[in-house]
Amino acid sequence: xxxLTAESKVRIQKEDFSVTDEIEALKKVSRNIGGIAVFLGTxxxxxxxxxxxxxxxxxxxxxxxxxxxxxxxQAIGDFKIIDMSIIHRVGVIDIGENIVLIVAAGxxxxxxxAACEWAIAELKRTTPIWKRETTSQGExxxxxxx
Amino acid sequence: xxTVKYFAGLKTLAGSEEDRFDLGSETTVRVLSEEIGKRxxxxxxxxxxxxxxxxxxxxxxxxxxxxxxxDEVALLPPFSGGSM
Numbered sequence: 011x012x013x014l015t016a017e018s019k020v021r022i023q024k025e026d027f028s029v030t031d032e033i034e035a036l037k038k039v040s041r042n043i044g045g046i047a048v049f050l051g052t053x054x055x056x057x058x059x060x061x062x063x064x065x066x067x068x069x070x071x072x073x074x075x076x077x078x079x080x081x082x083x084q085a086i087g088d089f090k091i092i093d094m095s096i097i098h099r100v101g102v103i104d105i106g107e108n109i110v111l112i113v114a115a116g117x118x119x120x121x122x123x124a125a126c127e128w129a130i131a132e133l134k135r136t137t138p139i140w141k142r143e144t145t146s147q148g149e150x151x152x153x154x155x156x
Numbered sequence: 157x158x159t160v161k162y163f164a165g166l167k168t169l170a171g172s173e174e175d176r177f178d179l180g181s182e183t184t185v186r187v188l189s190e191e192i193g194k195r196x197x198x199x200x201x202x203x204x205x206x207x208x209x210x211x212x213x214x215x216x217x218x219x220x221x222x223x224x225x226x227d228e229v230a231l232l233p234p235f236s237g238g239s240m
Contacts, residue, residue, distance in 0.1 A: 051238050051239025052239060053239070054239070067237065068163060068164060069237070070161070070163060070211075070214075070230055070232065072214050073211060073214040073230070074237075076214060098237060098238075109238070109239045110237070110238050110239060130238055133237060133238050134235065134236075134237055134238040135235070136235070137235060137237050138163065138211075138230075138232050138235055138237075139235060139236070139237025139238075140163060140164035140165075140233065140235065140236050140237070141236040141237065142164070151164045151165040151168075151233070151236070152236040153165070153207070153233060153234045153236060
């Protein structure tokens with residue numbers, strides 16, 4: 011993967027992503043990166059006791075991308091990390107597939123871990139993305155985010 | 157015309173992805189919400205509640221926020237992005 015631009019560090023896309031490629035791309039941003047924390051969210055089979063067959067994510071274009079960009083900028087500013095990538099997939103996602111990736115790169119591990127944890131919580135709280143679960147009992151939009 | 161977009165479960169309830177409302181050159185989120193409730197009674201109890209948020213031109217809005225002709229409004233049910 012080539013050097014990342016600010017736009018390409020925040021993406022909402024249907025296609026899968028490579029965790030390794032995203033980490034390697036972010037590492038190229040600075041030779042001062044000493045610690046990288048990664049959060050990878052994946053589709054799991056069991057939710058509140060129900061078997062999930064597949065997931066479907068929908069987003070509000072423009073607003074969702076803007077929120078992710080704001081989260082990235084605030085994470086860099088507040089946690090003094092060097093850079094961050096945030097990628098979220100939409101469309102149909104099968105069990106075990108990648109959903110969301112956050113890569114936080116700092117000089118040290120402490121700020122990278124803190125920024126990564128804050129960013130995924132903030133994403134779930136503020137970004138207009140919705141999940142629909144398909145179970146044996148039908149389809150349901152998930153309306154709570156533990 | 158004001159464009160109103162529905163997402164997730166609200167889209168299912170409204171039976172449509174978006175609607176258009178003609179409420180003059182300027183109105184408020186509160187007035188538009190009442191009009192949406194009239195057109196979609198199934199949404200009436202959800203709009204204005206604590207769970208459904210409203211955005212105007214991609215910024216979060218309050219009941220008193222101004223909406224101008226040509227603006228894009230969205231009804232946003234609770235978010236559930238990321239993974240559990």
